[in-house]
Amino acid sequence: MVKLADYAGGPSAWCPGCGDFGILIAVKRALVELNIEPYKILMVSGIGQAGKLPHYTRGNVLNVLHGRTLPAATAAKIVNPELVVIAVGGDGDGYGEGGNHFLHALRRNHDVTYLVHNNQVYGLTKGQTSPTSDPGFVTKTTPQGASEPVYPLALAIAADGSFVARGFAGDAEHLAGLIKAGVQHKGFALIDILQPCVTFNHKNTYDWYRQRVYKLDESSYDPTNKLAAFEKAQEWGDRIPIGVIYRKTRTTFEEQMPALGKGPLVRQKTDPTQVEKLLKEFI
Amino acid sequence: MVKLADYAGGPSAWCPGCGDFGILIAVKRALVELNIEPYKILMVSGIGQAGKLPHYTRGNVLNVLHGRTLPAATAAKIVNPELVVIAVGGDGDGYGEGGNHFLHALRRNHDVTYLVHNNQVYGLTKGQTSPTSDPGFVTKTTPQGASEPVYPLALAIAADGSFVARGFAGDAEHLAGLIKAGVQHKGFALIDILQPCVTFNHKNTYDWYRQRVYKLDESSYDPTNKLAAFEKAQEWGDRIPIGVIYRKTRTTFEEQMPALGKGPLVRQKTDPTQVEKLLKEFI
C-alpha cells in the first residue's frame, strides 16, 4: 500500500497560507488513495508558483517552460501510456502563455490530468494581471482594471473537453476526490482550482471563495448534459459551483494512433535493417 | 461615392474555382456599400492562401506572419481607432498557429473585424490536416484521420465574443451582408467563412456545403441569447447555419484605455521636457 510518506517532497518556497498548500495535500491524498506508486507518476509542470508543486512531492518530474506543460505532458503520455501523467501549472501559464496548447489538448483528448492553480493573478512575478483576473481587477500592469477574463470551463466545454471540473484549494478533501476522478478518467481531465494567493490577490481571498463556492451534487446535477454544463460554467459571482461540470466519453488521442498497437513506444526495439524494404522503393 | 473599381487589386494566385474568390468579392462589395475609401482601411493578413487576399484588393496592407494577424491588427486599431481594421487569415492561421491570439482578442473585444477563410485544410502548404478538418479527414499528415476539430463559433461564444458569425464563400451576397455588419459592429467581429478548397478538400466541397447551409433568420432566431447561440454553434452535419450566431454589446478594449482620451495616439505630439516632472520624483 502506498502511504502519504511515500510522497514526502522537499521544502516549499510558497508564502505561508498560500492556497497551493491545499492543492499539494489534495494531490498527495488522491495518489495515495489511488494506490499509485511515485515511480509510475510523471508530473509535468510549467513556470510560476504552481509549477513548483512537483518539487514538493515525489515522482518523475519534468519541469518545463512557462506555458508549455501540455505539449510535453501529452507527448510523454503518447510515448508511454502506462505512465500516469499529471500536468500542473498556473492560470497565466495555462490560459495565458499556454492558451493555444490548452485548446488543442482538449480537442485531441490526450489521456492526461491537468491541474490549473487558478489564483487569478501572476504570483511568481509579483502581482500582474492574469487572464482570469476578475474584470476591473487593478494591478501594476492594469491600473485601469483588467479586461474581461477567459472562462476556462466554458472554453473547455466548447472545445468538447471530456472532463471539466473545478476545485477549491480551501477544500482539499473535495479536491482530492476530483483529482482521483480526473486521473481515472480516460481522456483529458481539466481541473481548474480556485487558489487564494494571499500575497497578491486581496480580492479573491479564502473568505471570498468560501462565501461563494458550493458543491455540485450528481444527484441533482447531470454533468453529461453539454448545454446545461455550459450554463453552469457561466456561473460566477454570488455562487460559484465546484465539482465535475462536464463529462463525456470519447476516444483518446492515444487510441487513435495505429503506431501504438504493439504497446508503449518506449518498449519498441529498433532494427535499422527493417528499412531495407523501404530503400527498394527508391530504386 | 466609392465604387467597386476603387478596390481593384493585383492578379490572384489562387486556383481557379477557389472559394477565396467569393470572399474577395464579398469584401469589396461590403466596403463599397459601406462607402469606405481604401485609404481608411487597414487589412492585416496572415500567411496561407487566405492571407493573400489584401493583395487582390486595395487599402493599407500589413501582411504578417503565419498566425499573427490578430496581435498586429488589434494594436494598429488601438493606435488609431479611426482606421477600419480588417484581419484576414485561414483556419490554420487563425485557429492553429494563432489560436491563443484568437481567444484573447475575443475576450478583450478589440474593435476589429476578423475574416477566417475556413477551408478545413492547409491550402498553401498543399493539403495537410487543419484544426477544423472534419474528424477522420485523411491527409498526408493524418493517414489515420483527423482528430476532433476545434469549434470556432462555440469557442468564440464561450470566450464571450461580441459578434460571432458564419458565412459561406458560395454566397457572396449574404457574406457581404455579414461583413458589413461585422465592420459596423463595435467590438471584435468574428466571421468564420466556409470556403471550398477545390484542390485539397474533396470532402467539404461547394456541393457539400450547399446541401447543408441555411440562413439564420433574425425573425425566428435570436442571436442575443447566449445559450441558444451556443447550441446553434454546435449544429454541424446535415444542416449548417450561416448568419449571425451571437451578438452582444460590450465595452471595447479601446474604450477601456485612459490613454486614448485625447484622440488617436498617432496624433499625440511628443515633448521630452514633459518628463521633467517625473525626474523630480527620483531626487
Place this chain on the structure above:
Amino acid sequence: MVNINFMIGGEAGQGVQSAGHVLGKILARGGYHVFADQDYESRVRGGHSFFRVRGSDTEARAISELVDVLIALDKESIDLHQKEMAKQGVIIFDGDKVKNTRGNSGLFSVPLERIALENGKNKLMLNTVALGAALGLASYDKQILSNVISEYFGAGDVGKENVAAVTAGYDYVKANFKIAFSHNLTPLGDGRRMLLSGNEAIALGALAAGCKFMAAYPMTPSTSIMEYLASKGKDFNIVVVQPEDEIAAINMIIGASFAGVRSMTATSGGGFCLMVEGLGLAGMTETPIVVVLGQRAGPAIGLPTRTEQGDLEFAIHAAHGEFPRAVLAPATVEDAFWLTVKAFNLAEKYQTPVILMTDQYLASSYATADKFDLSQVTIDRGILLSKEELAKLGEYKRHQITESGISPRAIPLEGGALVVTDSDEHNEEGHLIEDAETRTAQMLKRLRKMEGLRKDIREPRVYGAAKPEVTLLGWGSTYGAIREAVDLSMKDGLAINLVHLSEIWPFPVEATARALQQAKKIIAVENNATAQLAHLLRAETGYQVTGKILKFDGRPISPAYILKQLKQEVR
C-alpha cells in the same frame, strides 16, 4: 562522357514535378547518375515552375545550366528558358496548343495532348507523352521506359494507359524528328542505384535510427519529412503528430524524449524561431532532440519555396544562455541519411539538442545514391541505465556531475527510478537551486560535454589541388556545385581546391585550420548575403576569407555561377 540535361517547365498543377521525378527514375534505372532539382512558386496552381534532370555517366552532383531537352508545357516555359538552351538543344512543345513561337530555334512540336487523348484516353497524360518524346530523342531504352512507368503508375488501367502514352510519344519522335540529336543514351549497367531527395533521405535516416516520435507543423521545405514518416507510422511504430504550432512541436518532442524515445521535429526558419525557447529547454534539461531546420529565403516569410543558407549563425547561437549543441549540414542526399543517423546518436550521447540544417535546394533535389548499407547504421543511445543497473545504483541522480559532463540517463517508469529535471538551474537530483556553487558546477558540467562532442565532429572535406592557388570554402548543400566548379576550373588549369564543412558546430577548429594552412586565397561560397561561414571561420580560427561568392535570390548556386564569379575574384 555522357551528360545530358532535361528541363520540364509549366504551371503549378500541370504535373511538372511528377514528370520530372519519373524521368529521373528512368535515367537512374538505365544506370545513369542523376541529379534533379526543382523550382516552384508559393502557389498551388498557375505561375511558373520547372524541374531539371541531369543524367550523367559519372557522378552528377549539381545541375549544369545548359539545357539539352526542354519539355515546355506552356509558352512561358519557352520564353523563360530559351536562353538556357544548349547549342543543339531541342524544345519539345505542343504546337497544337502553343502558338506564336516564331523567332525561337530548336523547337520541335509534338502534338502532346492529341497523342495523350489517343493513347492514354486522358489529356492529363500529356506529360507522359512528353517524357516518351524526350527519351525518344535520346534513343533511350524503350523497355526501361515502360517498366518504370508501369511501376510508377501501377499495373492497372492507369498504368497501362501511361505506358501506351509514353510509347506513343517515343514513337512519334522516332518517326518525325529527322535531324541527329546530340545525345545518344545507351543504358549503362543494371541501375540499382536509389533516386531520392534530401528529405526522403532524412526520413529514412530517422527510421533507421529508430526515431519513434515526431511532432512537426507543416512548413516548406520540410513538410515532406513528416508526411513520409506519417505514412510509415503503423509499420515502423512511429507516432507523427501535427500539433497546433511549432512551439507545441518542440515541447512535445522534449516530453517524448524525456519519456524515453528518440524524437525529432522538422521545420523552416520561421518555425525554428518559435522553437528557440524549447531548444534551450532541451539544453538545460539535457534532453536529446533532433531538429531539422530546412532553410529557405528569409527574412520572415521571404521566398517561401526557395533556397538560402541564411540561418547558420542563428542556428549556432539560437536561444538565450549557453549550452552545448551540435549543428550538422549535410552536403548531399547520402550525407542527409547518414547525418540524420549521426544526429540521433550525438543527441543521445551528449543529451542535448542537435540541429540538422538543410535548405530547400537539398530538401527537394533528387540524386542517385548507392543503396545505403544499413548494416553500417549504429545506434548509440549513450549512457542509458537499465532497470538492473538502476537497482544496483540505489540512489539515482539525473544530473550527476561527471568528468565527461554526461550524466547517466534513466527512463521514467521503465527503470523504476525517479527521474527529475528542471528548467530552472538544478542540483544533481534535478531540483531547483539558487546557490552560486551548484549553478557553476552544473554549467561547467553541461559545457564540458562540448569537449566530447567536438571530438565526434568530422573534419572538413578537402578536395582538389594539393597546392591550391585558390581555395573555395563552403558548407552544406552547395558541396556538389562547388566541387563541380573545382573540377571544371582544374580542367582550365587553375590550382584550386574545396574545403567544405558539413559538421559545423562545435566548430572543427584544428582540422579546418589545418585544411586551410596551404590556402593562398580563400573564397567563401555561400547561398546567403553576408557570408556567415566566413564570419564564423574568422571567429574560430582567425582565418579571413579574401573573397566571397554569394547568392541570395532564392535560387541555388550552380557550378556555372561559381565559375563566372570566380573569374572576377581571380584575375
Place this chain on the structure above:
Amino acid sequence: MVNINFMIGGEAGQGVQSAGHVLGKILARGGYHVFADQDYESRVRGGHSFFRVRGSDTEARAISELVDVLIALDKESIDLHQKEMAKQGVIIFDGDKVKNTRGNSGLFSVPLERIALENGKNKLMLNTVALGAALGLASYDKQILSNVISEYFGAGDVGKENVAAVTAGYDYVKANFKIAFSHNLTPLGDGRRMLLSGNEAIALGALAAGCKFMAAYPMTPSTSIMEYLASKGKDFNIVVVQPEDEIAAINMIIGASFAGVRSMTATSGGGFCLMVEGLGLAGMTETPIVVVLGQRAGPAIGLPTRTEQGDLEFAIHAAHGEFPRAVLAPATVEDAFWLTVKAFNLAEKYQTPVILMTDQYLASSYATADKFDLSQVTIDRGILLSKEELAKLGEYKRHQITESGISPRAIPLEGGALVVTDSDEHNEEGHLIEDAETRTAQMLKRLRKMEGLRKDIREPRVYGAAKPEVTLLGWGSTYGAIREAVDLSMKDGLAINLVHLSEIWPFPVEATARALQQAKKIIAVENNATAQLAHLLRAETGYQVTGKILKFDGRPISPAYILKQLKQEVR
C-alpha cells in the same frame, strides 16, 4: 575619500528592498554618490535576499565587496555575510530575536522590533529603525533622514510613525554604541542627484522619446519597465498592454508601429526567444521597433532573478534570414536613459528593430546620476512623409529603392496614401514577388541600411593607461566594475586600461581595432561562460583575447573579483 558600504539582509517579504532603496535615497540626498544592487531568490516570501548600498564622495560605479554596516534582519544574514565584513564593520541585529550569535565579531544588538513597536506602533517598521541605527553609527545628518523618510512614506500617520522609528533607531545607537565607528558621514553639497534603477531610466527614456505603445508580458528583470509606463499611461498618452504572450507582444508593437507610433516591448531571454520570428518580420517589413532584452542567467528558466550576459550572440543573430538591426547595451543607468532615446531614433531612422540589452544587474541596480538634461533629447523620426509631401508625390511606394536603403515612410490613414507591406519578399509597392531580380534588389536595399547605421554607432569607451600592459575588454553593465578595477590596478602600479562597448551592432570595427592597437594583453571580462564579445571581436576585427575573466553563477562581476582573477592572468 569617503566610501561606505551598507548591506541589508533578510527574507523575501521582510522589506529588504524598500529599506535599501530608502537608504540609497538618504545618502543621495546628503550629496553622496550612491550605487546599490540587489540579490533575491525567485520566490515571494522566505529564502534569503540582500540589498547593498554604497555611498561615496566620488562617483560610485559598482559595489565593493567589503561591508561596513550589515543590517541583519535574520540570523541567516549574519551567517551568510559575516565573511564579507570589513575589518571594523558592524553588524546590526535584533538580539531579542536572533540568538546564538556567539563566535561572530562586530555584532551590535539593537532591539529593532521593540523600538519599532514603541515608536512606530508596528513591528513591520523595524526596517526603518534599523536604517536609523545604521545611519546613527555613521553620525549622518538626522534631518535628512527624517525628510526623506517622511517624503517616502507620506505626510500621514504612517509617515510620522516611520520618522519616529528612524529617529529612535538613530538615538539608540548614539546612546549605546560606544566604540568609534570607522566612518563619519558628513553631508556633502545639496544632493540634487537622482537615484534611479536601470529599468526606471529606460522607462523614462521611453517617455522622453515619445513612445506611445508598449506591449509586454511580465518577465524578470524587465517587468518593472512596463509597470512604470502603465502607471503613466493616462498622463503621457501611452497604452501599455499585457497580452497573452510574448509573441503577441512583439506582433502588437509591429502593428502599432506600422500604424504610426513609437512602440516597444521588454522581456528577458525566454520571452525574447518567442519574439524572434517577429524580429525578422520587423526587419522584412521595415517596421521600427525597440525590444528591451533584460538578460538573466540561462539557459531556459535558469536562475530567473539573477544576472548574466549570456545572450549577446543570440541577440545579434536572432531570427532566420539576414536583415539590419542595432544592438545597444547600456553601461550605466545614465546610458540606459540615453540609449533608450537613441534606440527609438535608430529604429525609426533605419526602419528596423533595435535591441536594447540590459541584465538583471543593471535593471535593478540603483545609481545616482545628474538630472537628465531633457533639452538634449532629440527626436529623429527618420524620413516620415507628411500628408502634403505625399500628396505632392502622387504614387507612394513603401519600399522604394534608394541609395541609403531607407524608403520614405508614411502613416496609414493619416497621410492619405496606401501603405502596403508584406512579410514575403516584395516589390517597391510592397506586394509579394517571386523573381530573383526584385528579391536581390530589396535585399541589397535593406542591407545597405547597415552602412548608415554603422556610422551612427559610437566608438568604444576607452579609459585608463595610455600605454597599457593589459587591456580589459567589456560590454554593457560591467562597465562600472571594470572601470573601478582599472582604477584600483593603476593605483597598484599596473599600466592597464579598459575598452568597453555599449553599442555593439553593427560592430564598430575600425574604432574598436583602433582602441586595441596599443593593447598587449587583452582580457575579456564578461558575465558569461563563453566570452561572447571576445568571439565576436575576433570575427569582426581579428583581434584575439589573451585571457578571460568570466563569471556565470548569476551574480554580478565586482571590482574585487576582477582584481583577483587578474592576478592569475597577469603574473
